[in-house]
Amino acid sequence: MHNSTIEKIKKYQNILHFLIEREEKMKNFSTWMLVMFMILFWILRxxxxxxxxxxxxxxxxKPLNQQVEIILLFVVLVCVILVVKRKMLGGLIYLxxxxxxxxxxxxxxxxTLISAVESNIDINLYMNLLLxxxxxxxxxxVLLDLxxxxNRKNHPKDKKTDWFYDNEQFDRKMDERADKNNYRTL
Known part of the structure; x- marks a missing residue:
């Protein structure tokens, strides 16, 4: 195989890893609210x-297409589960x-709204457009939230532990102290 083909395969593997394999937990209130709205809209459908x-x-x-609506209900159920598991694939399929x-x-x-005269527009058109x-x-x-x-998971910033791990003075002091220990081995 050529190097370009191998590089493309590695690139697609990385994309698949990003989309499927990483599992995170929902921590934000906004994420929980979006999942609740997803479930409520699914129940409405x-x-x-x-x-x-x-x-x-x-x-x-009224459904736009009865057969597609039923299939879409099952697809959205799987998407909700994937979004709860923080899988990017769930958000993409949902969108x-x-x-x-x-x-x-x-x-x-x-x-229809642009070309119609005001007297010919009924409430059904507005309700379908709103839904x-x-x-x-x-x-x-949901996709933007994911x-x-x-992005936040790739560059984590934790105030509780960063002072310890980012402090080079503390690391040097610990290294100097560790060098003074002379233990005898038998």
Missing amino acids: IIVAVSAELNWDLGAL LAYGMYFGVDIVNNLQ SLIGMILPIS LMDK
Whole structure:
């Protein structure tokens, strides 16, 4: 193999390690709140899917595509678990899935709003646009939270222990004291 091919393979291995293998714990309040919003929005989408299947009328809450909605519910469940485990892959899949599902609806609704006359717009259009915007803002904020947390994990700063490990005078003093010990071995 050529060196460039080996370098590419190593690069992809590092990317996969970054996306999959590192497991962190959720420490921030913002992270916990985002996960709670993810779960609440997931429950809302379950209610919307079940209501459409059972022909319940929830007003303006209707799924964009019933079959895709059900598949998306299972994908989002896996993504929530990955986000709780602080896996970057979970945030990326979450953004990709919701981006493909809600992004198209946002574009279509905005085009309808721009081209429509005020009298032809109903509440369903506004409600679908609002839920689609929430469906896009939530994964973007989750991915940004994961990216900011990964940056902090790569460059940790702990005030409780940095004074000890970053203090070179203390290290020199300990080294000088250690050199004066003369132990006899038998």
